[in-house]
Amino acid sequence: MSAILRTENLTKKFGGLIAVDNFTLSLESGRLHAIIGPNGAGKTTFFNLVSGILPLTSGKVFFGGREITGLKPHEISRLGIKRTLQIKSVFPQMTVAENLWVTRQASQGFLHPFRAATRDTQTRERVDQTLEQIGMTALADRTAGTLSYGDVALLEIGMALISEPKLLLLDEPTCGMSPAETERAVAKIKELARSIDIIIIEHDMEVVFGIASDIIVMTQGAILARGTPQEISNDERVREAYLGRPEDEDYVEEAAHA
Amino acid sequence: MIRTFVERFLLVAFAAFLVSVPWVVPVIANKFWVSVIAEILIWSIFAASVNLLFGYVGLLSFGQALFFGFGMYGVGIGIDQLHLSFWSAFAFGVSAAMAMALITGIFAVRLTWHYFAIITIVFSLIFYFLAVRLKPLTGGDDGINFSLPPVFSFGATRYSLTDQTFQYFFILAIFAICFYLMYLVTRSPLGRAFLAIRENDLRASLIGLNVYVLRLIAFVMAGFLAGVSGALFAFFGRYASATYMFYHVSGDGVVWAIVGGAGTLFGPVVGTTLFIFIRELVSTHWEHHSLIVGVMAILVVMLAPKGLVGLWREGLSRIGEQKTSSELNAKARLRSQP
Numbered sequence A: 001m002s003a004i005l006r007t008e009n010l011t012k013k014f015g016g017l018i019a020v021d022n023f024t025l026s027l028e029s030g031r032l033h034a035i036i037g038p039n040g041a042g043k044t045t046f047f048n049l050v051s052g053i054l055p056l057t058s059g060k061v062f063f064g065g066r067e068i069t070g071l072k073p074h075e076i077s078r079l080g081i082k083r084t085l086q087i088k089s090v091f092p093q094m095t096v097a098e099n100l101w102v103t104r105q106a107s108q109g110f111l112h113p114f115r116a117a118t119r120d121t122q123t124r125e126r127v128d129q130t131l132e133q134i135g136m137t138a139l140a141d142r143t144a145g146t147l148s149y150g151d152v153a154l155l156e157i158g159m160a161l162i163s164e165p166k167l168l169l170l171d172e173p174t175c176g177m178s179p180a181e182t183e184r185a186v187a188k189i190k191e192l193a194r195s196i197d198i199i200i201i202e203h204d205m206e207v208v209f210g211i212a213s214d215i216i217v218m219t220q221g222a223i224l225a226r227g228t229p230q231e232i233s234n235d236e237r238v239r240e241a242y243l244g245r246p247e248d249e250d251y252v253e254e255a256a257h258a
Numbered sequence B: 001m002i003r004t005f006v007e008r009f010l011l012v013a014f015a016a017f018l019v020s021v022p023w024v025v026p027v028i029a030n031k032f033w034v035s036v037i038a039e040i041l042i043w044s045i046f047a048a049s050v051n052l053l054f055g056y057v058g059l060l061s062f063g064q065a066l067f068f069g070f071g072m073y074g075v076g077i078g079i080d081q082l083h084l085s086f087w088s089a090f091a092f093g094v095s096a097a098m099a100m101a102l103i104t105g106i107f108a109v110r111l112t113w114h115y116f117a118i119i120t121i122v123f124s125l126i127f128y129f130l131a132v133r134l135k136p137l138t139g140g141d142d143g144i145n146f147s148l149p150p151v152f153s154f155g156a157t158r159y160s161l162t163d164q165t166f167q168y169f170f171i172l173a174i175f176a177i178c179f180y181l182m183y184l185v186t187r188s189p190l191g192r193a194f195l196a197i198r199e200n201d202l203r204a205s206l207i208g209l210n211v212y213v214l215r216l217i218a219f220v221m222a223g224f225l226a227g228v229s230g231a232l233f234a235f236f237g238r239y240a241s242a243t244y245m246f247y248h249v250s251g252d253g254v255v256w257a258i259v260g261g262a263g264t265l266f267g268p269v270v271g272t273t274l275f276i277f278i279r280e281l282v283s284t285h286w287e288h289h290s291l292i293v294g295v296m297a298i299l300v301v302m303l304a305p306k307g308l309v310g311l312w313r314e315g316l317s318r319i320g321e322q323k324t325s326s327e328l329n330a331k332a333r334l335r336s337q338p
């Protein structure tokens, strides 16, 4: 299997703090990868480096064999890496449909300055399709700023999807969702993973062990362990790292017996 | 629904009024007000330039007078020293403003918020002082006076802005074109991208928008609008002067746009009209009329953050809600009476 994302000695320092420490990692295409680890482990920072939001201190990033080190966020986005943010972020004063609309048109390169945006029927179809896909058709005309947190998270996933990404980076997508919303989102992610490569950061161990086929455990900017859910749940070091979080250990335990 | 209907109606009424100004206004007031209205049209385009940046892209520029000044001097110098024809001078002024916007924009749009506001002030101050010092070229604070070349000439018939009515309609036509262009842009994919940047520039870059280049495009477009208004003002006054490049002119544009309603197409027209009327009505009686302007600006910003147009729309949608809820009640009552 070919690597969809590969890093070589990726490092990010914030002053004296090493948030990502000499990361060398290869993520194959076709599997759903999860990154877990305690707060402050550097998971989000890793996404920020891959998506170009933060300049890296040293190292290299390759996307499908192509080096993307140092590219701008919009360039990386246009290559097909889309992401959601840990602190959910959409365009609050636009409607749900407009959020999707502008996202779709942004990926098309040329932005017509004089033709009405709504005259683009191809985009309209794609917006409707995506609304249906994320189950938000009824909310199409709601102002995004008035949505519940869970709906904003779903909209963000919709925005990541609408431009047919090759790689999707999801940063705690179910955080703040109700159990019902989480279930819906997890089902969606599972379905998406069949056609798109996904890397997910997630604190909810039930979610992680339910959907991931490859788990990377990070602590203090470095990789502590990596393997299948089975391997990770049997890993002594991981158990140790998570000892302070008994509720999560239950899931590790459960997964081990599954 | 109600809003589109009422606003369509107002727009048609406003357009009809503007077209009838040269005949109606001298009758109901006097001729002087025709040129006040012409001036309002010109300054509305200037306020629209502030609005395009602040209301649609989220960049507050305190330096639009620089591009107004370049439009103005482009026309003045073009006619006075380069002996250009009317249209060449117009094009020269507007191109000069856009070129200047491109050059300063390359630096300015790297910054946002107060840093952006400050750099636009700095640029406009630099060029203001340059214009004052380069007296042989610019006439400094005294400015340069010139006489108008004809706008069109067909054989012996010449149309020139010296004809008051023709001048008014010429300004009205340019005003209409500028606002129509602005209307087209705001509902185009480009306009949506601008809004996305205003709303959330990080997210905008993550969906693949080149935020820097788009801000630069908006800056040059705003330079175009400011340049057109400056060029028109030069034709209108038959002179160009460095005083119009000073930052208080930029500040006026900001106040007009924000009080009228930033992020709405006609907000700047409303704000400009209001303040120029206040100026014309009060300044002859009271020299501290700027006090009124200041107090009004503060009140509007505090009480109606979306400006007068925003306030008006809120009012309309409230009426709309009441209407639909009373309709619903009526229907409910009907249903409950078998």
Ligand SMILES: Nc1ncnc2c1ncn2[C@@H]1O[C@H](COP(=O)(O)OP(=O)(O)OP(=O)(O)O)[C@@H](O)[C@H]1O
Pocket: A014, A017, A019, A037, A038, A039, A040, A041, A042, A043, A044, A045, A046, A086
């Ligand atoms: N922009 C920044 N400037 C300075 N320090 C930062 C910045 N971003 C992250 N850090 C620091 O880097 C470390 C890693 O942060 P990061 O957000 O990547 O953690 P995380 O694994 O995503 O944690 P969480 O599970 O809480 O989201 C933390 O100590 C954080 O304080």
Ligand SMILES: [Mg+2]
Pocket: A043, A044, A045, A086
């Ligand atoms: Mg994080």
